[in-house]
Amino acid sequence: MDTTALVSSDQDALPLASTVQASTVQASTIPASTVHGSLVAGSPAAALPVPHLPGTRHPRVLSIAGSDPSGGAGIQADIKAISAHGGYAMAAITALTAQNTRGVREIHVPDVGFLRAQLEAISEDISIDAVKIGMLGTAEVMSAVGQWLAATRPPVVVLDPVMVATSGDTLMAPEARNAMLSLLSLAHLVTPNIPELGVLLGKPAASSWDEAVQQGKELAAEHQIRVLVKGGHLASRKCPDALVSADGTVHEFMGTRIDTPNTHGTGCSLSAALATLMPQLNDWPRSVARAKAWLARALETSAELAVGHGSGPVNHLSELWATAAPHADSFSQELWADCAEQRAAIASLDFISELAAGTLARRHFAYYLAQDALYLGTYSRVLARASALAPTEAEQKFWAGGAQNCLEVEVSLHRDWLSQYPLEREHDAAGLLEGGQGAGLMQGPVTKHYVDHLQGVAFSGSYGEVVAAVLPCYWLYAEVGRMLHTEYLAFEGEHPYGAWLQTYASEEFAKATETAIAILDNAARSGSVRERAGMKAAFAHSAAYEVDFFAAPHLHAPAPQDTQSD
Ligand SMILES: Nc1ncnc2c1ncn2[C@@H]1O[C@H](COP(=O)(O)OP(=O)(O)OP(=O)(O)O)[C@@H](O)[C@H]1O
Numbered sequence: 001m002d003t004t005a006l007v008s009s010d011q012d013a014l015p016l017a018s019t020v021q022a023s024t025v026q027a028s029t030i031p032a033s034t035v036h037g038s039l040v041a042g043s044p045a046a047a048l049p050v051p052h053l054p055g056t057r058h059p060r061v062l063s064i065a066g067s068d069p070s071g072g073a074g075i076q077a078d079i080k081a082i083s084a085h086g087g088y089a090m091a092a093i094t095a096l097t098a099q100n101t102r103g104v105r106e107i108h109v110p111d112v113g114f115l116r117a118q119l120e121a122i123s124e125d126i127s128i129d130a131v132k133i134g135m136l137g138t139a140e141v142m143s144a145v146g147q148w149l150a151a152t153r154p155p156v157v158v159l160d161p162v163m164v165a166t167s168g169d170t171l172m173a174p175e176a177r178n179a180m181l182s183l184l185s186l187a188h189l190v191t192p193n194i195p196e197l198g199v200l201l202g203k204p205a206a207s208s209w210d211e212a213v214q215q216g217k218e219l220a221a222e223h224q225i226r227v228l229v230k231g232g233h234l235a236s237r238k239c240p241d242a243l244v245s246a247d248g249t250v251h252e253f254m255g256t257r258i259d260t261p262n263t264h265g266t267g268c269s270l271s272a273a274l275a276t277l278m279p280q281l282n283d284w285p286r287s288v289a290r291a292k293a294w295l296a297r298a299l300e301t302s303a304e305l306a307v308g309h310g311s312g313p314v315n316h317l318s319e320l321w322a323t324a325a326p327h328a329d330s331f332s333q334e335l336w337a338d339c340a341e342q343r344a345a346i347a348s349l350d351f352i353s354e355l356a357a358g359t360l361a362r363r364h365f366a367y368y369l370a371q372d373a374l375y376l377g378t379y380s381r382v383l384a385r386a387s388a389l390a391p392t393e394a395e396q397k398f399w400a401g402g403a404q405n406c407l408e409v410e411v412s413l414h415r416d417w418l419s420q421y422p423l424e425r426e427h428d429a430a431g432l433l434e435g436g437q438g439a440g441l442m443q444g445p446v447t448k449h450y451v452d453h454l455q456g457v458a459f460s461g462s463y464g465e466v467v468a469a470v471l472p473c474y475w476l477y478a479e480v481g482r483m484l485h486t487e488y489l490a491f492e493g494e495h496p497y498g499a500w501l502q503t504y505a506s507e508e509f510a511k512a513t514e515t516a517i518a519i520l521d522n523a524a525r526s527g528s529v530r531e532r533a534g535m536k537a538a539f540a541h542s543a544a545y546e547v548d549f550f551a552a553p554h555l556h557a558p559a560p561q562d563t564q565s566d
């Protein structure tokens with residue numbers, strides 16, 4: 001065949017990698033099936049009984065199509081569309097194309113014997129619930145696929161008679177038309193676009209929707225097949241499709257044309273989606289309605305992908321990503337990166353370096369302990385609020401456990417530490433300390449602002465926001481703990497704050513932090529854009545207060561008194 005026929009005229013400077021041989025499917029070469037009972041070669045698949053539902057939640061769908069390395073059409077699109085609909089995707093490659101969003105440059109059709117080997121390897125081992133057929137390219141390939149279909153008789157076969165790419169480049173040798181016609185009756189559904197419909201009928205392409213539906217009826221009647229006429233190529237604001245049965249019944253699906261250049265692979269994606277939906281729904285009109293609605297969403301959100309400079313791909317996985325956002329797992333990482341400045345600020349605080357070196361003044365340490373005890377009382381209540389808002393029992397328990405721990409740590413701070421590191425006496429006299437063991441300590445300004453912020457979020461924030469507000473206390477504390485513990489281990493001699501620093505090395509606390517981070521990511525994943533913004537703000541405020549909290553002892557601790565050791 002004329003190899004230039006496979007590529008567009010504006011690409012003809014680029015050679016084809018292989019010379020493609022034409023051959024025609026001979027009806028006599030298609031063996032009668034022994035797989036599905038009494039079916040015989042050539043009996044129109046559309047007239048066959050309704051396919052059985054698969055014995056798995058994930059229909060095993062085979063795409064027999066060409067490869068589009070840019071990922072928007074061909075087997076790459078099919079795999080995404082099948083996966084998007086819950087199917088298990090398989091792919092036997094008929095041809096390799098060198099194409100992008102602008103056009104097709106080269107086509108290489110491997111030895112057809114190898115395609116046969118691929119198909120046989122699959123069907124000899126795996127129960128196939130549906131087959132989607134895309135680019136076949138040559139008559140020889142069509143013949144091989146026809147023979148395999150006739151022998152295997154998959155319960156659902158959707159044939160997209162690919163002839164021309166969205167870019168206008170040719171994907172089927174013109175002389176392969178007859179071979180394509182021979183394949184039609186082996187499919188349960190044939191999905192031509194308007195130009196392909198014309199070619200199959202040997203007529204000019206329809207110039208109106210009514211004419212296209214009329215042509216669909218002619219093709220369905222002539223071959224006794226079910227046809228989905230696609231309106232993507234109409235020059236209209238509407239984008240209808242029509243399901244036409246062999247008996248002439250027409251089921252129209254109205255659609256609004258989505259204003260986007262990203263229509264590369266719409267036909268591939270639609271037919272792969274149909275092949276996956278049909279084994280699940282067992283109803284063609286319902287399958288078409290579902291696939292069309294999905295494709296509309298994939299077209300609407302296609303710009304998000306920002307792939308290429310021509311006609312880009314549709315966003316096959318947009319629905320999946322809306323609930324399992326691609327960046328959701330890294331939302332926590334984003335927050336972590338956003339608070340790099342705060343982390344650096346904490347690391348360079350005198351409080352931290354002096355604590356690590358053992359030179360921290362007792363009064364600074366005492367102030368820190370007292371404020372921590374005060375803080376934990378409120379923090380515990382905010383964790384209890386997270387528990388109340390939690391969507392799952394596991395998360396409810398996690399936060400409730402955290403709330404209880406805080407109270408226990410608060411008690412131990414008073415019992416074990418504040419008694420050893422009491423605040424200055426005249427501050428006690430000034431009312432900063434009321435009662436023994438530091439009960440009724442007065443909140444310093446930072447503690448007050450921090451707990452006000454936490455309480456504000458707890459009062460009016462969403463679950464995600466409450467989680468984001470409480471997370472810096474876990475995460476930054478764990479980070480400070482890791483840092484201090486490393487320094488403590490390297491300390492020579494007896495560290496004056498050794499007993500305290502050892503408590504920082506808690507494995508359990510590190511685990512709890514990981515869980516809290518995972519919960520945050522989960523909440524971010526199911527949250528709206530607005531909620532995620534709220535979460536960011538809540539986290540950033542808390543992170544800033546964490547810095548202030550560690551800085552506070554040097555700024556707000558009572559001045560040293562003559563009798564106090566310092
Ligand atoms: N801009 C659009 N807005 C909404 N739906 C569209 C748009 N373009 C195509 N479609 C839909 O996409 C599906 C494929 O139609 P189309 O006629 O474009 O097939 P095709 O030419 O085989 O596709 P391909 O681009 O893969 O060659 C149909 O359901 C059609 O209605």
Ligand SMILES: Cc1ncc(CO)c(N)n1
Nearest residue numbers: 066067068073074135165
């Ligand atoms: C491989 C391949 N199949 C089909 C199409 C039709 O969109 C394409 N562009 N590329």
